[in-house]
Amino acid sequence: MGDLYVTVFDVDEDTLTAPVETAICLLIFSYLDSPSNVKVHLILQESKSGESHVQLAIDVSKPRFHVVQHIPPPASFCSLPVFNLNDSISCVAGLCSVxxxxxxxxxxxxxxxxxxxxxxxxxxAEISLWTKFCEVDLISCAKSVLNSCPDASETLPxxxxxxxAHLSQPIRVHNVRKFKDHRHKYAEGPLFLITDLILAVPVFILLxxxxxxxxxxxPLITQWAQFILEDHEFKRHLKQLSFSSCDRKHNWRLPxxxxxxxxxxDPTRYKPRHKIFTQQSDIESSLDTLSAVDKIPYGDPFGCEIHLPPDIPVPDVPDKRIERKIQQLSNxxxxxxxxxxxxxxxxxxxxxSGHLGFILAHCLPQCxxxxxxxxxxxxxxxxxxLIELNFSNVYIVQANLDYYIGKFNVGVSLHACGVATDLVIWKCLQNKASIVVCPCCYGGIQQNHVVTYPQSPEYKESGLSERGYIVLGHxxxxxxxxQGEKGMQVVDTDRCLLAVSLGYDVTLAKLVGSALKFLPTKILIFS
Known part of the structure; x- marks a missing residue:
């Protein structure tokens, strides 16, 4: 059995009031003939002021629907919707993954x-423009339109x-040459997929x-929508939706x-082959701008005097990497x-696959x-x-950082690439948790939806620009x-100074070990 947890705002015997994400989940659940090995748990929550919603004509008295107040872990760690797998220790969050x-x-x-x-x-959605469009952008648009009809500007969303525009482009699929028609019959090309069902709900709301x-x-959207509703019989499920329409038609303009x-x-996504061209003068200019800011000196790792038990789980990596990997994990x-x-x-x-987490589970059985x-x-x-190791203190969560909302005390990360290290640090800072991170791929630092660069007050006051900061990452x-060593220390100093400004004690250290001696691998510890 699997357990699907969704948010609802109000429940009657045959009607639900719920956010759009819940509507998508329940309508697709209905379209799939209400699979017998999935239980749907309705979590009753108060809607926030101005939060959009729809009504669903669904008989919640059926055995597979349950109104519950308590969400068990690990689903309780994530924003809804969440799917708890039948092993009771794993969950999946994020609409498309659910x-x-x-x-x-x-x-x-x-x-x-x-x-x-x-x-x-x-x-x-963090790395795929398409997933983000399906899971975030179009749904946010539908929610906005549900809240209020457009004004007199008469411009479509x-x-x-x-x-x-997407539907007007040639299809981009595996082995595209075997298809005579390269036009979009469906959202992703020639095949009817879950994408079509997900998009059909917000598109139906907008239309x-x-x-x-x-x-x-x-014309392409309306043709596609009618095809999904009629030929694939999704219309009878969408008829369960109820919401008011705008009073009058507009003479719409398409932006x-x-x-x-x-x-x-994704034209804005970071591509290593298309880095900004970094000249030596750019690097020297950025370093000169920071000349008045003291770099955090390297210290000893917190755990240098701690000894791990000899029977820690050995990482499943090739033999030629095992010594270095064990030393990284041990640090x-x-x-x-x-x-x-x-x-x-x-x-x-x-x-x-949990190399670090399983060592921690072994060494911290009461955590x-x-x-x-x-x-x-x-x-x-x-x-x-986890089955092989038989630990009882481990949960597994498949989700973006954004969807993890659970409280925690310590955040760790080994080799979170580029901006991912900063996203981890910010998630920990928001939870006032201790932080142990080993960054990598500094050249992957880029603009994102959470972090702006530089981060620390000292670097901002120095006048260093975002581009100048990214140059240091490269x-x-x-x-x-x-010079690479100096660039690492400068970027990590910014991260450390950010934590210091929020009341943390920090340590910036190099990993220790014979296999790591000549490798520029660093560890940041905030407590």
């Missing part, structure tokens, strides 16, 4: 909805213009709310947007043991260890290892050189 699990629990008849090699919407079914500026495919293309594990207390919740961010990653395959390997990737 719906992928729903399909996996729905029998062979529906597995085609996951696409080629089951990879439809497998990439998380940008999200509809982006989808119309109904704004009375756009005959709108000439979005100008980039004519690109949203599928597998972080020892530092974590120094700051962790009995009963703490320790989150291993970007955990991969709860959470392995958090957005990669489904990595966590599948972690589940298999400089830090000159592995093994004196």
């Amino acid at each position: 719906l992928r699990q729903l399909i996996k629990h729905s029998g062979d008849r529906w597995q085609h909805l996951l696409g080629f090699r089951g990879a439809c919407l497998v990439a998380c 940008d999200e509809l213009a982006r989808l119309e 109904e709310k704004l009375q756009l079914w005959s709108e000439p500026s979005i 100008a947007v980039s004519q690109i495919s949203l599928y597998k293309r 972080l594990a020892k530092s974590t043991l120094k700051v962790a207390r009995v009963g703490d919740i320790v989150v291993d961010f970007c955990s991969g 709860t260890i959470v392995l958090l990653d957005n990669k489904e395959k990595s966590l599948d390997r972690a589940r298999q290892r 400089c830090a990737d000159q592995a093994g050189s004196e």
Whole structure:
């Protein structure tokens, strides 16, 4: 059995009031013939002021629907919707990932909805423009329109213009040459997938709310929507939705947007092959700007005097990497043991298959260890290892950082690439948790939705620009050189000074070990 947890604002015998994400989950659950091995748990919450909602005509007296007040872990660690797997120690958060699990629990008849090699919407919204559009952008647009009808500007939402442009582009799929018609029949190309069902709900809301079914500026959207509703019989499920429409029709204008495919293309995403061109003069200028800011000196790792038990779980890596990997993990594990207390919740961010988390679970049996990653395959390997190791203090969460809302006491991370290290640090700072991180891929630092660079008050006051900061990140990737070492220390000093400004004690240290002696690997410890 799997357990689907969704938010509702009000419950009657045959009607729910709920956010759009819940509507999508329940309508697709209904479309999949209400799979018998999935229980739907309705979590009654008060709606916030101005929060948009829809009504659903659903008979909640059916055995598979349960109104509950308590969410068990690990689902309780994440924002809803969440899917708790039947092993009771794993969950999946994020709308697209949750719906992928729903399909996996729905029998062979529906597995085609996951696409080629089951990879439809497998990439998380943090790295995929397409997943973000399906999971965040279009749904946010529908919520905004539900709250109020557009004003007299009479311009259609940008999200509809982006989808119309996407549908006008040639399909971008595996083995595209075998298809004679390269036009979009469905949202991702020639095949009917879970993407079409997800998008159909907010698109239906927008078309109904704004009375756009005959709108000439979005012919591809209306044609696609009618095809999904009629030919794939989704209309009878969407009829369960109830919301008011705008009073009058407009003479709509379609806003100008980039004519690109949203599928597998993000013009703003960081691409290593398209870095800003960094000249030596740029590096020297950034370093000169920071000349008045003292760098944090390297100290000893917190755990240098701590000894790990000899029977720690050995990481599953090739023999040629095993010595270095064990030394890296030992450094972080020892530092974590120094700051962790009995009963703490320790989150291993970007955990991969759990190499660090399982060592911590072994060394901290009275603490709860959470392995958090957005990669489904990595966590599948972690589940298999957890069965072999038989730990009882480990939870596994497949989710973006944004979707993890649980309280925790210590956050750890080994090799969170580029900006991911800063996202981990900010998540920990928000929770006032101790932090043990080992950064990597400094050249991957880029603009993002959470962090602005530079971060610390001292660096901001120095006048260093964001571009100047990113130049230092590229400089830090000159592995093994004196200048690369200096770039690392400057970037990590900014991270340390940010934590100091928020009341943390900090240590910036190099990892110790014979296999790490000549490698520029650093560890940041905030407590």
